[in-house]
Amino acid sequence: MAAINREDVAHLARLAHIEMSAEELDRMAGELAVIVDAVKSVSEAAGEDVPATSHPIPLNNVFREDVVGHLLSAEQALSGAPDSDDNRFKVPAILDED
Amino acid sequence: MTELNNSLIHQSAAALSAKLIAREVSAVEVTQAHLDRIADVDGQVNAFLHVNAEEALAVASDVDAIRAAGGEAAAGLHDLAGVPIAVKDLIVTVGQPTTAGSKILEGWHSPYDATVIRKLRAAKMPILGKTNLDEFAMGSSTEHSAYGPTRNPWDLDRIPGGSGGGSAAAVAAFEAPLALGTDTGGSIRQPGAVTGTVGMKPTYGAVSRYGAIAMASSLDQIGPVSRTVLDSALLQEVVGGHDPYDSTSLSDPFDNLVTAARTGNVAGMKIGIIKELHGEGYQAGVENRFNESLELLREAGAEIVEVSCPNFQYALGAYYLIMPSEVSSNLAKFDGVRYGLRVLPKDGPMTIERVMGATRAAGFGDEVKRRIILGTYALSAGYYDAYYGSAQKVRTLIQRDFDAAFAQADVLISPTSPTTAFKLGEKLDDPLAMYLNDVATIPANMAGIPGLSLPGGLADEDGLPVGIQLLAPARQDARVYRVGSVLESLLEEKWGGPLLAQAPVLGSSSTIAGGSK
Numbered sequence: 001m002a003a004i005n006r007e008d009v010a011h012l013a014r015l016a017h018i019e020m021s022a023e024e025l026d027r028m029a030g031e032l033a034v035i036v037d038a039v040k041s042v043s044e045a046a047g048e049d050v051p052a053t054s055h056p057i058p059l060n061n062v063f064r065e066d067v068v069g070h071l072l073s074a075e076q077a078l079s080g081a082p083d084s085d086d087n088r089f090k091v092p093a094i095l096d097e098d
Numbered sequence: 099m100t101e102l103n104n105s106l107i108h109q110s111a112a113a114l115s116a117k118l119i120a121r122e123v124s125a126v127e128v129t130q131a132h133l134d135r136i137a138d139v140d141g142q143v144n145a146f147l148h149v150n151a152e153e154a155l156a157v158a159s160d161v162d163a164i165r166a167a168g169g170e171a172a173a174g175l176h177d178l179a180g181v182p183i184a185v186k187d188l189i190v191t192v193g194q195p196t197t198a199g200s201k202i203l204e205g206w207h208s209p210y211d212a213t214v215i216r217k218l219r220a221a222k223m224p225i226l227g228k229t230n231l232d233e234f235a236m237g238s239s240t241e242h243s244a245y246g247p248t249r250n251p252w253d254l255d256r257i258p259g260g261s262g263g264g265s266a267a268a269v270a271a272f273e274a275p276l277a278l279g280t281d282t283g284g285s286i287r288q289p290g291a292v293t294g295t296v297g298m299k300p301t302y303g304a305v306s307r308y309g310a311i312a313m314a315s316s317l318d319q320i321g322p323v324s325r326t327v328l329d330s331a332l333l334q335e336v337v338g339g340h341d342p343y344d345s346t347s348l349s350d351p352f353d354n355l356v357t358a359a360r361t362g363n364v365a366g367m368k369i370g371i372i373k374e375l376h377g378e379g380y381q382a383g384v385e386n387r388f389n390e391s392l393e394l395l396r397e398a399g400a401e402i403v404e405v406s407c408p409n410f411q412y413a414l415g416a417y418y419l420i421m422p423s424e425v426s427s428n429l430a431k432f433d434g435v436r437y438g439l440r441v442l443p444k445d446g447p448m449t450i451e452r453v454m455g456a457t458r459a460a461g462f463g464d465e466v467k468r469r470i471i472l473g474t475y476a477l478s479a480g481y482y483d484a485y486y487g488s489a490q491k492v493r494t495l496i497q498r499d500f501d502a503a504f505a506q507a508d509v510l511i512s513p514t515s516p517t518t519a520f521k522l523g524e525k526l527d528d529p530l531a532m533y534l535n536d537v538a539t540i541p542a543n544m545a546g547i548p549g550l551s552l553p554g555g556l557a558d559e560d561g562l563p564v565g566i567q568l569l570a571p572a573r574q575d576a577r578v579y580r581v582g583s584v585l586e587s588l589l590e591e592k593w594g595g596p597l598l599a600q601a602p603v604l605g606s607s608s609t610i611a612g613g614s615k
Binding site: 008013016017031032035041042044046050056062065072076080082091 | 206207208209210301302303316317342343345346348409412414415416418419426430433434435436437438439440442443447448449450451453454455456458459462467468470471472474475478484485487488489490491492493494495497529530533543544545546547572
């Protein structure tokens with residue numbers, strides 16, 4: 001399995017929407033390489049025939065009563081927002097205009 | 099500190115409950131005693147991020163008024179009404195800030211209460227405040243809190259464990275008789291072990307996760323933190339039970355926990371030592387205390403057997419793929435739009451994407467960033483099958499190991515943590531060394547089974563607390579309380595009192611209840 005390098009980390013940081021300085025990328029790449037190396041044996045632990053477990057205690061078809069639940073008012077929902085206007089979240093430009 | 103205060107803060111929750119019901123003390127006196135204690139020692143310990151004095155005293159005063167009036171309302175009060183509690187700051191509360199130990203949520207107030215908080219309010223248990231944690235519960239030392247580390251009451255230069263070091267330290271320092279924690283890979287049990295307190299991770303789904311800020315949803319579990327096994331059982335019965343707002347919540351009744359803790363008996367029980375979870379890599383003093391507990395259980399009539407769980411060698415690795423994968427998804431919601439911090443980029447175009455990048459860069463600490471990047475990696479095309487997919491298969495193998503082990507033993511036993519509390523800063527620059535603290539606690543989260551840590555004594559080489567972990571099959575939470583309470587009483591008989599009576603004295607003028615005046 002390929003080791004994780006600085007370019008990988010830069011790409012992953014972009015995907016995860018975390019700006020990183022050059023120094024941070026260097027440090028993170030070094031630390032993650034050690035961690036990835038330590039966990040890679042996992043890929044050889046189980047044979048093809050072993051089913052995956054995504055949830056520790058399987059439950060199927062979980063529904064709740066079809067009644068009105070806890071609702072937040074617009075005011076409550078916006079109470080922690082950094083910016084809002086006219087009962088809506090206010091964000092900077094969605095698209096890069098240039 | 100007054101003598102009354104001093105005697106009140108050293109009581110168990112069960113003892114406080116009895117005194118409150120008998121009206122020997124008032125709920126306001128009990129709550130004020132703990133608030134005074136917090137004022138006295140929290141400057142040293144830093145267990146609390148927020149103290150909720152006004153509301154806690156109002157709830158206590160309400161309990162006193164109801165008890166004084168008598169009649170049906172008094173009879174209908176919960177037994178723990180008026181017994182104060184601290185809450186890990188990962189659990190959302192109306193009327194108090196919830197930070198998750200992160201700058202990204204600094205000053206944020208939740209518009210709703212977690213289910214466990216609604217249950218505490220219904221039981222009229224005064225909430226003393228919110229306790230410190232590693233940022234978003236990611237860590238084993240509380241050093242990853244954006245608000246400074248919590249210190250271990252046994253040695254203020256050492257870590258109190260993590261992520262729930264605040265809850266464990268608050269209880270160990272007699273700032274609260276009870277606390278709530280969350281446990282994703284050991285965050286209730288490992289802090290319990292290194293602070294000489296009790297911590298329980300219930301069966302996955304036994305306590306609602308609604309309102310616990312999610313770290314890794316298939317592993318996270320809210321549970322009790324206390325100084326006695328019985329107190330944890332009492333608290334789990336308050337906060338547990340089915341919740342339609344958590345689709346992973348179990349409908350099974352968990353109403354036999356207190357009975358189990360009160361009527362413990364291990365005669366004829368089979369207790370399994372997990373071969374892979376002791377010995378090499380475990381501190382000598384930890385191993386000695388572990389063996390001593392085995393001997394006590396054997397003398398009390400239990401049969402000690404050895405079981406092997408060969409796939410546990412992959413548990414830590416699988417955990418560090420599954421958990422970050424879920425983290426990278428769960429923490430995507432901190433985007434600088436709906437709540438919390440927003441940081442604008444210094445220059446260039448002001449798009450939402452760049453605002454997100456700047457906000458998350460400034461709002462998250464190093465460990466959170468590491469885990470988000472690692473999870474994004476494990477889930478990315480080309481690596482998904484090798485990493486996340488393989489880790490999920492290992493999860494199946496771990497469950498099969500437990501199934502085989504529980505076919506040979508009623509409960510399993512191990513040290514909770516391979517070492518006692520280490521020095522602040524000692525492992526901060528070595529993420530992998532930090533991760534190894536949870537090697538014995540992670541398998542229970544992977545399989546969803548209950549695990550309890552209780553004090554097992556002090557390590558010979560450093561005089562610091564050692565934790566003993568008990569594990570039972572899913573839904574058999576009562577079994578660990580039953581064995582835990584027996585082991586606790588055998589050990590306390592040996593020590594001549596609770597382990598915390600041997601802890602150094604903190605604060606201005608406190609003494610252990612019953613000790614010197």
